[in-house]
Amino acid sequence: MNDRSPQQIDRARPRCHCRYMRRLPLCLLFLTILSGCAQPETSFPTSPGGGPVPVIMISLDGFRNDYLYQGDTPTLDHLADTGAVADMHPSFPSVTFPNHYTLVTGLRPDMHGIVGNRMLDPAIPDEVFDVSRGTGLQDPRWWDGAEPVWVTAETHGLHAASMFWPGTDTPIKGVLPDDWAHYDKTLSADDRITRVLGWFQRPVAERPVLTTIYLEDVDHAGHSDGPNSEARHTAAATVDHAVGMLLDGLRQNHIIANIIIVSDHGMAQISPHRAIPLSRLAPVGEMEIVTSGAYAGINPTPGHERSLADALAKPHDHVQCWPKEHIPERLHYGRNARVPAFICLADVGWVLTGPRDTHPVHGGAHGYDPAAPEMTAIFIGNGPAFARGTKLAPINNTDIQPLVLHLLGLVGQTGDGTFRDLRAALTPAYADLQ
Structure with a gap:
């Protein structure tokens, strides 16, 4: 666990929050706090301690939209009923790391550069980015193609x-959040929430204004036992309990926050009877x-560019391939x-397997x-920013980053999403601010 990044230790100078606020009312509000100037008639909603109302964004990895209201998630169901809720489309490929980076950058994977859970890059020939093996994940060269919301917040004076x-x-x-941790799968969902609540027990000026939390229990259960399994139901109850712990802890500390619940993708049932060896599509020796x-990314081995293209261009049952x-x-x-x-995409429920898959x-x-219903993710917004009982039309996950920046009064990197579709989810105090 790291309480402060090296960059934050070096920041001894006082912070001026309004240097980066795009909205004049918000900037003037902060000047009022600092210098006693008259407050404008229209001001950005603030927390009791001053500054933006904290935003806490929680990712429930692999939580499909129809997992709500199945009897396992009373806390999440209540947040949806008393806040704003929408089905949310992930970006392609609908896997974990690309979509988590899309959620916080507003850019699709093709634009932000985290194009898969495993990647090669001709500009980084010495390294393979591989989530399952944990290689390359801490190398900034893979990540620097975009600016996530915590970098926007930190570089402009807000604790993340x-x-x-x-x-x-x-x-x-060159920027880390004020508080961060290397991933530790052994730390339970409840223990993660306990650590997060510890951050909010600090003096007001030292509390995070933006917090992101990752809980993977539902995804793991969905992979191992399937989306309709008892294990998946148990995992949904586990993360629901953790969210309830967070809400209880915030209430006990008299902290009002805007809570955003998201997932990165859904889950589909698979079967050994629906496995397609990639060797059926082309000779293994022609493929890297x-x-x-669910999808396969393939490069030709040297000298086999044309023959591989011809083989993959042929019709194949339950899979489409494209250059x-x-x-x-x-x-x-x-x-x-x-x-x-080359990218080959299987029909939902079918899986492409390689010779080294174990x-x-x-x-x-x-x-x-x-676009497959089984891949649909969730969005729930609850807190002073969100209108009670709002059911939105389906949104794209590129829309989340502009929403977070709006709630914090920031302007950041322009992405592929839009705040327009989420404006209807907000109360007038937030929606009317330009």
Whole structure:
């Protein structure tokens, strides 16, 4: 656990929050606090201690939209009923690290550069980015193609903190959150919340204004036992309890916060009877398999560029393959140098397997077309910013970053999303601010 990053230790100078606030009322409000100037008639909503109302964003990895209201999640159901809720489409590929970075940058994977859970980059030939093996994850070269919300907050005077959100243990553009931790899968959901609540027991000026939390229990259970399994139901109850702990702890400390609950993707049931060996599509010797599963990323081995292209272009049952430059536009994928030369996408419920894959095909998988119902994620917003009982039309996960920046009164990197579709979720005090 790291209470302060090296960059934060070096920041001994006083912070002026209004240097980066885009809204004149908010900047004037902070000048009022600091210098006693007259407060404007219209001001940005603030916390009792001054400054923006804290934003706490919680990711429930692999939490499909229809997991709500199944009897396992009374806390989440209550937050949805008394706040704003929407189905949310992930970005392609619908896997963990690309979508977590999209949620905090507003950019699709093809733009922010985290294009898969496993990646190769001709500009970084000495390294493989591989989530399952833990290689390359702390190398800023993979992450510096975008500015996540915690970097925006930190570089403009607001305290940020994170409990395991992908990317927060890497100095992106030279910046870490004030509080961060290397991922530790042995730390339970409840223990993570206990640590987060400890941050909010500090003096008001030292508390985080932006907090991100990552809970993966539902995803793990969905993979191992399937989306409709008892294990998945138990995992949903586990994360629901953790969210309830957070809310109780905030209440006990008299802290009002805007809570955003999201997931990165859904989950689909798979079966060993729906496995497609990639060797059926082309000779193994012609392929360098970068990633496999619901989709496969493939590079040709030297000298086999044409023959591999011809083999993958043939019709194949339950799978479509494209050269990266011909991936359908609706997937917004294929221009980044890190995207493999060919992408093959399986039908939902089918899995593409490589010769080195050792895990049995059972349980659940994700990575499919983001438009598939099984891949649909969740969005819940609750707190003083969110209008009670608001059911929104489906949104894209690129819309979350502009929402967070709006709630904090910040302008950051322009992304692929829009705040327009989420404005209807906000109370007038927040929605009317430009």
